[in-house]
Amino acid sequence: MAKDTPSKEAKMPHAETAFDPVAAALKQLHQAVASEALPDDFLRILDEIDAKIASAKPAAKK
Amino acid sequence: MNAHSPKPEPSAEALAADEVFRDQLVALIPALRTFARGLCGWRDMADDMAQDALVRGWAARASFTPGTNFRAWMFMILRNQFYTTLRKDKRMTSWDPEVAERVLVEAPAQQHSIHVTDVAKALQKLPLEQREVLLLIGANGASYEEAAEIIGVAIGTIKSRLARGRKALALLIDGPADVDQVTRVA
Numbered sequence A: 001m002a003k004d005t006p007s008k009e010a011k012m013p014h015a016e017t018a019f020d021p022v023a024a025a026l027k028q029l030h031q032a033v034a035s036e037a038l039p040d041d042f043l044r045i046l047d048e049i050d051a052k053i054a055s056a057k058p059a060a061k062k
Numbered sequence B: 001m002n003a004h005s006p007k008p009e010p011s012a013e014a015l016a017a018d019e020v021f022r023d024q025l026v027a028l029i030p031a032l033r034t035f036a037r038g039l040c041g042w043r044d045m046a047d048d049m050a051q052d053a054l055v056r057g058w059a060a061r062a063s064f065t066p067g068t069n070f071r072a073w074m075f076m077i078l079r080n081q082f083y084t085t086l087r088k089d090k091r092m093t094s095w096d097p098e099v100a101e102r103v104l105v106e107a108p109a110q111q112h113s114i115h116v117t118d119v120a121k122a123l124q125k126l127p128l129e130q131r132e133v134l135l136l137i138g139a140n141g142a143s144y145e146e147a148a149e150i151i152g153v154a155i156g157t158i159k160s161r162l163a164r165g166r167k168a169l170a171l172l173i174d175g176p177a178d179v180d181q182v183t184r185v186a
Helices: A020-033 A042-057 B012-040 B043-059 B068-089 B098-103 B116-123 B128-139 B144-151 B155-174 B176-184
Strands: none
Touching: A020 B012, A020 B116, A020 B128, A020 B155, A042 B012, A042 B043, B012 B043, B012 B068, B012 B128, B043 B068, B043 B116, B068 B128, B068 B144, B116 B128, B116 B155, B128 B144, B128 B155, B144 B155
8 A cells, every 4th residue: 555645635724725524524523522511520520620719719828 | 838837828820820720621621522532432431531631630730831732731631641541441442453554545535425423433443643633633623733742743744644544534434335344354
């Protein structure tokens, strides 16, 4: 098999001129995940972070 | 500092930096979840990895230099964690390099619309080194430079992997009969 070399196809981030179904589908992967509700476990972690920030506030030096 | 305090009190600046860091983490969660899911292929495991990356990132926030690339820094944490887990559990990946190489020489891709689930399935058949580049650049919009920084290779290598990954992905999606046949015989 011939070795692949970087080609015009490699320019996915800049390939805005023609519709590229592979690039579009990959972007949709991200959009599909982003549109999901955030699972509770993530919210719990963020709550813990918020609690740590809040608990540090009274003691914070100006 | 008070001699009786066990640790120094945080400054107002440090707290403000923590809040900025927290906001950056929140904004990055969808991208981390997408990257993790694309890497390991399993939603629950991917979310576990993304959560672990959040916790590790937060714990290591003091080592992050403000003004540098936060996204790349977090992706590196997640990626390192994935490869560490992968080394411990080889069942996490099912790709076969021989299959991927054979797929590459199959018929050329046709141009038509593609279903996202087909892409997600096809991604899992690609070599990890191509998959991660497609996920970073194609799905998450990273630049070549960012992807090179995250993976720790030259930009030329990123471009090459992206080109090969795109070609393989198109073949996997457009030629299901061929790919199924190739997968079975491998």
